[in-house]
Amino acid sequence: MFKKALWRFVFSYLIIFVVPLLIGIGAYFNVKQIMLLSLYRYNKTALNQLKDKMENEVMGPVESLADWINLNPYYFIFLPEASEALDSNDRLLNIRNLCREISSQTYKNSYILDAFIYIDSQNLIIGPSYTTTPYNYYTYVYRPLNLNYDKWKELLNGEYQLKYIPSFKVKADYKEMQTILFANTLSRWNINGKNANVFVIIDQSKIISLMKEIISYPKGIIWILDRDNNQILQVASNKEDNISLPRLNFSIYRDFNIKELKINNEKWIVYYIVSPTYGWKYISMVPVNNFFEEIRRIRNFSLLLLGLMSIAGSILIFFFSLQNYRPLSEIKNLLQSRHTEPTQKNKSEYEVIRELVQIALTKEDELKNQILRFTPIIKNNLLFQLLTGNLTQKEIGEIELRTLGLENPNDNFIVAVLEVDDCSGFIKEETEQEYALATFVITNVLNELLVNNGIRYWEIFMSKTKISLIIETSSDEREFILKLSHIFETMIDFLEKNFAIYISVGISNIQKGIGNIKSAYEQAEKVLNLKFTKPNLKVFSFMQLHKDVIQQGEFLPKDIENRLTNSIKDAAGEKVEKILDEVLEYITNLASPHLGKMIFVYLYGLYYQILNSVPNELNEKLKPQPEEVMKLILEEKNPKKIFSCIKEDFLNLTRSVIANRQKGGNDLIGSILEFIEKEFTNPDISLSAIAEKFDITPQYLSAIFKEKTGQNLSDYILNLRMNRAKELLLSTNYSVTQIAKLIGYTEVSGFTKAFKKVEGVSPNKFREINKA
Known part of the structure; x- marks a missing residue:
């Protein structure tokens, strides 16, 4: 082993000196193409990095802030009718809340210096921590140095559509700053016939610093253009370069473009990308001669250095090989002492070390990435397992408790289940994205109410229409549940009036410790099911309705009828067959044969109901007669035979729906197209x-x-x-x-x-x- 590793060192040093020399000679005639490819790759990476930074940290947050302000319901406090409905204290409180929300939206972004709303009819500016007049803002907050006060007022009163104004010089705290001013007119904030404007002051120096980090070549220049090809910024590595941006025909159909231009008798390579999301252009120019001059110097120096090192290194190869072998052996022994799995004896020290290090680094990176990526999912999954009883208190360790943020798992808890009954007035289509938007609105309103009342809770997303809450409490049971019911009623009323979102809430009794959260969840689910028998209620408390829960029973799983009806209407024969098999399994587990026969009667009743409600081509011979059906159910002793007849009848009905759809599909689509032409x-x-x-x-x-x-x-x-x-x-x-x-x-x-x-x-x- 010793000789094998030693001679590997010797041959490695020889290869290090000989191979680069041969490669250098071979690459001598190809160096230009190689470096052009490197330059291309670097610029592509650099420009994409600049684009991603600008979109994710500047434009995206700024335009999202403008959209959020435009949709913010607090604009109603500035309407004329609000002055009659609100007294001065209420109005002041609402304005402070608006300021606080603007602050919460902006303080995390280091690129945003300030954001404010200007309301012309009120002569009022509202920002994250102030409410003031345009004059005071101009004088004491962020004073525009390029504008007098009249021009400043004219700027505030303009109409904008996602407008970025570069080189907007301001003065704040006795310090002058170069900024970019974003302006957008708020379409919803129409007050006294005049729309309000939102303005965001962006720190231009930080964007310039970011651009300077990307320019690594002498005389390199970078431009940023907005969606209308207006120049936002230009940064050059050499401040003396004052080259105007050449005319380019931008292509939005390629992710990266390269051109070669001649400007002032000098060749330049121009790279640019166009953002498909915002339409902004990011352009980089590098002088060809300057770039290759540096390459030639580096190449000649490298060849000279390689020759000198070859002469000196040949003498020291064996000495360094001996010196390097000793620490290599020590590192191998150290790594093997920490790794329990045995390694093959015929492997060299290099192979052993490389294998052990790769294993350690791979496991470390995988663990870090998984923790970062799956922490929210793991947290939601842990809470879901707690609710459903798949995770007991004994199985929860300190890591799980830290992930969930549970300092004391033995506290008292309440489980509340929120179910969206209808949000069609808020969402336009029943997609995952639309339901996610509705969920976002619900959770934000819920968070505002619960946090303001000092209530600590955990959210669990059960489905796109159902959210469960685990609520921590230490107060009196009856008083706290009544308080919680009042909060949920306030939330429901607010969502109905402002967003046309209708929800129902089930609240359990207080349970001791996280081990009893399953029982609380079951109580909340059971009491929430009472909404079908008590339509006048919106909040269902187990404390008040536990007797009704005890009295109710389950004849069949509640979704069987809807699933079966929808599957036949959709002509989904496989789904119909699967649902009926579930019903058969349910019947075979019943202790009462009489209840089983009642379910058979119910299924045939459902059959006739669907038969009369959906278009079909079922002829009279295939329709089961009610007298024969009742005789079969009452006299037949084998339930599987009865079920086989029921299953065949349902499948025949499904096939007839398919035949009818094939026959009437063209007429139907004609009527639909005519309706759309009238109502689009x-x-x-x-x-x-x-x-x-x-x-x-x-x-x-x-x-x-x-x-x-x-x-x-x-x-x-x-x-x-x-x-x-x-x-x-x-x-x-x-x-x-x-x-x-x-x-x-x-x-x-x-x-x-x-x-x-x-x-x-x-x-x-x-x-x-x-x-x-």
């Missing part, structure tokens, strides 16, 4: 609304529309709206806001984004180009 300007038109109109499921509507027309329903409606919008833009003088409302958009921002996605330009730009 209605803001409430949607997949679910059309399905309800024609008494079919949204899933079937989506499938048949795609099959018959070759495109999605949403794309079809979008094309109708965009074609109508182009007609109005070219044939009328209506504003973009008026046209948006005429074609079915409630928000002009949604119309503008959709139009730009389809046509590639904004509505105003489209009108300007085509009219010109």
